[in-house]
Amino acid sequence: MDSKLDIFRRELVDVQGIPLFWSIVEEWSQVESFENRPDDLLIATYPKSGTTWISEILDLIYNHGDVEKCKRDAIYKRVPFMELIIPRLTNGVEDLNDMQSPRLVKKHLPVQLLPSSFWKNNCKMVYVARNANDVAVSYYYFYQMAKMHPDPGTWEEFLDKFMTGKVAFGSWYDHVKGWWEKKKDYCKLYLFYEDMKQDPKCEIQKLLKFLDKDLPEETVDKILYHSSFDMMKQNPSANYTTMPKFCMDHSVSPFMRKGVSGDWKNQFTVVQYERFEEDYEKKMKGSTLQFHSEI
Template identity: 85%
Template sequence: MDKQPDIFRRPLVDVQGIPVFWSMAEEWSQVESFEARPDDLLIATYPKSGTTWVSEILDLIYNSGDAEKCKRDAIYNRVPFMELIVPGFSNGVEELKVMPSPRLVKTHLPVQLLPSSFWKNNCKMVYVARNAKDVAVSYYYFYQMAKLHPEPGTWQEFLDKFMTGRVAFGSWYDHVKGWWEKKKDYRILYLFYEDMKEDPKREIHKLLKFLERDLPEEVVNKILYHSSFDVMKKNPSANYTTAPKSDMDHSVSPFMRKGISGDWKNQFTVAQYERFEEDYEKKMKSSTVKFRSEI
């Protein structure tokens, strides 16, 4: 029996003012009471900001650059998406419960919705932020292929939703600012997608220092190679091609689409750009976090 109408393309539901998937909202108590462990490493991002990339890098670090070990399973099983709960389909909380430590945990939650056990246990966290215009474009294509999201509508309609925070996981602006503020008080390494594109090796060294791990340079070079966009795009355990087609349709748009910085220039009209920039200035002027829209 085709379950698609039951699960997919349903409207988002608010949890404490943040739009999330209907099934997450229904099972919110499970997410809220998630038990973090002190040696968990949390990978936090707004969607389409380099989550899978940094997850692959960290799994390679945890496995001392052994690329074969990192092909043991799909990335979404190696680094479970904590709050993703879809009946009969996925439950990140349950997957993590049975996972041996040390765990890599993925979240897209804004800082105020993160389960309190992460703060109580003073877990280390890696946050990756990407410039808003590239995120908006990548998210638009992702909405088209990942059917748990509502229909994206036209690019203009989606951009309006993005600018007003009416997309899954809410406002990009609030998300990046919230995590930026939190790093003053907790063990959060805040990375930028653009920096990772510019000099991935430098950013891998930042991660190693943060994790207090030492790896020989040849292992770092191996990690650099296996986490490159071209290698990951061909790797079924990293590129999401193993996800069911009913959930993610790569023929609409591949999960790993371009992996570049500045692709927004191919999508925004001049009018959209000007309106976006004006709105951006207003929303970001109170924050010290600064982004580059190209490198």
């Protein structure tokens, strides 16, 4: 068997009850012992919640809106995915260790699996949450094209896995609630994908304030323009088209698919929606977290 192929479509493996890629679990000691630096900025999200979008915005902020500088490399090199380790292909820990400060560090881990150095050094953290309906749909299409995931099966089968947390990085419900509950204790900004879609300039201003950065109005407008979905979809350094096809097959589904809120209505049947909503109410009961399922 081709050595490139035998690392893909494997079943997930649990770490403390959280399903992760087998290759992350094999190198878990590297992930767990990752040494964060005090001036790191952690970007944390559940998958398919605007991770690449917020990463591009922050790289533009860190480079004062210099668009050419932000095309220096692919987004996954500029903002390494810390826990992603795939034999012969990538090691986020090593990539970050080789980077100069200040670093942007991407993570999908639930809050309880975050390496202890992030809490010890009290670095700033930005979390982005997106409504569960749209995440489930986007994740289903991502599973199809990104071959590190197990086979997603049918939409119905995948939706069941999503609702029970049997997908990579575990339960969406626990993930968004876990990070939400930590936001008061640490230097953390909690943003919502739907707010970013509705008023991106306002959310960029929130980021600037949180980071104690002051940029001229024209630079903010430039960041706004170059981090728009249409511009990023055309930008090879942001749209993941530089990833080899044996890892991500854009002919199955583009990495940047639609980038809208409310697309779940085109996927869910009435029965699926009713079942999903009933389950959602149970799992989110008692939480102060509020989401917009469309804008």
